[in-house]
Amino acid sequence: MSLQNIKRDYDVIIIGSGPAGFTSSMYLARAGYKVAVITGEIKGGEITNSLEVENFPAFPEAISGFDLMAKMEQQALKFKVTMINGIVKDVDFDDFFTKKIILENGEELIATAVVIATGSSPRRLGIPNEQQYIGRGISYCATCDGFFYKDKNVAIVGGGNTAIYEALYLSNMAKTVHIIHRNATFNRVENILIERLYTLSNVKIHTLSQLEELKTDNGTLTGVKIKQKVTGETETLDVDGLFVAIGQVPNTLFLRGKIYMDEAGNIIRNPDTSATNVEGVFACGDVAHKYRQLVVAAGYGAIAALDAEHYLRKLEAQIARQKQINS
Numbered sequence: 001m002s003l004q005n006i007k008r009d010y011d012v013i014i015i016g017s018g019p020a021g022f023t024s025s026m027y028l029a030r031a032g033y034k035v036a037v038i039t040g041e042i043k044g045g046e047i048t049n050s051l052e053v054e055n056f057p058a059f060p061e062a063i064s065g066f067d068l069m070a071k072m073e074q075q076a077l078k079f080k081v082t083m084i085n086g087i088v089k090d091v092d093f094d095d096f097f098t099k100k101i102i103l104e105n106g107e108e109l110i111a112t113a114v115v116i117a118t119g120s121s122p123r124r125l126g127i128p129n130e131q132q133y134i135g136r137g138i139s140y141c142a143t144c145d146g147f148f149y150k151d152k153n154v155a156i157v158g159g160g161n162t163a164i165y166e167a168l169y170l171s172n173m174a175k176t177v178h179i180i181h182r183n184a185t186f187n188r189v190e191n192i193l194i195e196r197l198y199t200l201s202n203v204k205i206h207t208l209s210q211l212e213e214l215k216t217d218n219g220t221l222t223g224v225k226i227k228q229k230v231t232g233e234t235e236t237l238d239v240d241g242l243f244v245a246i247g248q249v250p251n252t253l254f255l256r257g258k259i260y261m262d263e264a265g266n267i268i269r270n271p272d273t274s275a276t277n278v279e280g281v282f283a284c285g286d287v288a289h290k291y292r293q294l295v296v297a298a299g300y301g302a303i304a305a306l307d308a309e310h311y312l313r314k315l316e317a318q319i320a321r322q323k324q325i326n327s
């Protein structure tokens with residue numbers, strides 16, 4: 001038996017088409033492997049919603065997230081990566097040689113190795129009526145929906161880089177932008193962003209404040225009630241839009257019980273490599289690394305590709321050795 005004799009559709013299937021997935025696919029296909037990327041719901045991933053990426057190396061003039069990912073896809077296609085538009089519903093890693101990926105449309109694909117690069121999605125606030133008002137006042141993406149709030153009042157919940165980027169973006173079009181942050185300081189935010197934020201006259205910052213309640217009228221969001229955590233005072237901000245930017249949760253629900261994860265759903269990998277507890281399954285990008293940055297995801301995508309390549313070579317060598325012993 002050789003790896004060539006084992007029935008499989010691809011040497012490696014990469015689940016996810018963000019910077020980690022595309023980079024991984026490009027490396028593996030360039031190394032001569034038969035590779036497929038299962039794109040997920042949004043080809044290119046979450047970053048395609050960013051209008052301007054100004055910290056990815058080699059783009060001094062900045063580039064839109066959409067254009068950056070289109071370039072990454074183009075580069076992967078150049079090395080003959082197969083793009084499969086689909087969403088993974090389930091996986092079966094029980095058979096050592098044939099790892100099965102099951103898509104939502106029922107299609108089943110088999111590979112010798114798998115790279116998980118499914119990224120993360122915006123965390124929900126978990127307050128009453130949140131779900132109901134998504135798209136009717138509540139948004140998780142200022143660059144997608146900011147346009148609808150031209151000359152209106154909006155609020156952003158969160159105090160990380162994303163919240164501040166969104167505030168800077170919205171301040172160009174909205175009348176007033178309220179930032180509701182549960183902490184006293186913006187200790188997670190890059191200084192350059194804070195400096196820009198403090199130059200804006202239409203941004204109002206509410207620190208140590210918690211969003212308590214949505215105010216609505218006839219199915220429309222009209223405001224938010226916030227509570228100052230120290231004084232206990234409450235205030236209603238009249239806003240037409242609420243942007244939630246309170247971090248991300250890893251897209252790993254379909255992997256529950258199949259692979260080791262922590263309580264939050266982050267994949268636990270070998271600290272020095274991208275290897276998971278399942279042999280031949282590797283993880284990279286936001287699902288497996290705390291530094292959720294494009295360049296980090298791309299870098300770890302390359303590491304996962306090198307780890308997968310090493311695994312495939314070792315497997316091939318083991319099979320060849322076994323064949324020799326048997327003959």
Ligand code: NAP
Binds near residue numbers: 055183293
């Ligand atoms: P983040 O850094 O995890 O920040 C999340 C923010 O939301 C924190 O301020 C947190 O408050 C707050 N928060 C969390 N749960 C909350 C809740 N239930 N209610 C109210 N507030 C809550 O997430 P992020 O801003 O999305 O950034 C994610 C990663 O992407 C980070 O590594 C960030 O640096 C990176 N990023 C980079 C750029 C860039 O271009 N450089 C742009 C965007 C994002 P506490 O501070 O109190 O915990």
